[in-house]
Amino acid sequence: MTSPAGLGILVGIDGSPESHAAVRWAADEAVLRHRPVTLMHVVSPIIASWSIEAVLSDYQVWQEDHADNVIARTLDTLRTAVPGSPPDVRVERRHGGPVAELTAASADADLIVLGSRGLGPVGAAVLGSVSRALLHHAGCPVVLVREGVVRSTDRGLPVVLGIDGSPASEAATAFAFDEASRRGVDLVALHAWSDVAVFPFLGMDWHQFEEQGHEVLAERLAGWQERYPDVTIRRRVVCDKPARWLIDESNQSQLVVVGSRGRGGISGMLLGSVSTSVAESARAPVAVIRA
Structure with a gap:
């Protein structure tokens, strides 16, 4: 790196x-x-x-x-x-x-x-x-x-990664695995299958979407897990705005890693709305990685 x-x-x-x-x-x-x-x-x-x-x-x-x-x-x-x-x-x-x-x-x-x-x-x-x-x-x-976000108790806390499969997300994944390996801590990989808040609809099978999300996450992480066998991965799949969950996870992490732009309608922007929100509000240092 x-x-x-x-x-x-x-x-x-x-x-x-x-x-x-x-x-x-x-x-x-x-x-x-x-x-x-x-x-x-x-x-x-x-x-x-x-x-x-x-x-x-x-x-x-x-x-x-x-x-x-x-x-x-x-x-x-x-x-x-x-x-x-x-x-x-x-x-x-x-x-x-x-x-x-x-x-x-x-x-x-x-x-x-x-x-x-x-x-x-x-x-x-x-x-x-x-x-x-x-x-x-x-x-x-x-x-x-940010001042006050690096705490003496952080050293054993995990690195958190927001992953959506975009080129920026792939670059962020490489960075996050390297950081977790150097620090000797777990990696929390968070994938949101929706970029907006989603409420259960009648007949909506959340478990089906959850299973698909885990399949996507496993596929995206497989090669990196082989390259960094020392890193323990904790997978999180959510059906909600990813920034909200990444900010929440930052309360119990020592570093949050996001791509500079991702999937969806904001993919043409130099800085996506997720990375902006996380950089502004996370309670841990934030690494923003461009593709």
């Missing part, structure tokens, strides 16, 4: 609580993968309409001082997260648009880890503008981490 070169685990940092949560998760992941961590702080360009030279000069100095402070505090967070065997750490400071810089860097990374929200005027949004944009455009898997 990883390449021998490149940036390893790339983390976008801005000093926000979510950013520090992302760094702690990334540090553990780097140890599992035996990969370096690259911390990247992007100094945004000054607005061109500002014309007072002295103000601009002072602001540039403040930006660089602020960047120094963010990087120093982030390094402290990373060292505290894995005090015994910290990964190799690289620090990059770039000047430009955060989305453009992080997107370009992601092409040379194993995965990119971001806080689900950041600082700035959109920081209070459910998904920050930078994290939302990277879900659409990153050149590698994206992991979003």
Whole structure:
């Protein structure tokens, strides 16, 4: 799943609580993968309409001082997260648009880890503008981490996978098995045979649909189970909106893995409604995998 070169685990940092949560998760992941961590702080360009030279000069100095402070505090967070065997750490400071810089860097990374929200005027949004944009455009898997969702009791909890058989779902399956194997935990594979809430109709044989769902799930997982015999699979088949069940399962998991777009009418979107809902509301870190 990883390449021998490149940036390893790339983390976008801005000093926000979510950013520090992302760094702690990334540090553990780097140890599992035996990969370096690259911390990247992007100094945004000054607005061109500002014309007072002295103000601009002072602001540039403040930006660089602020960047120094963010990087120093982030390094402290990373060292505290894995005090015994910290990964190799690289620090990059770039000047430009955060989305453009992080997107370009992601092409040379194993995965990119971001806080689900950041600082700035959109920081209070459910998904920050930078994290939302990277879900659409990153050149590698994206992991979003919310403050408070990584708990010390999580280590024995399973990895949860949403699977529907689409190309994005297949890529997510590969990622989820690899993560479960590295962490030595079970994999909960959830398949929903309907993308909308379904209520029993007169004469509707739910058991027939349930059996078909298990057959689909078994077929999709068979090859991966052979490749990862150390991973115990727990299968879940539901007749309801998959996002609702994935969010519910996230309360008892250490990572939720979804594809970036799936079957049905939303398949042409760069980010499907299921992955959006899970990324916004899950109570565990969420990995979004593009096909």
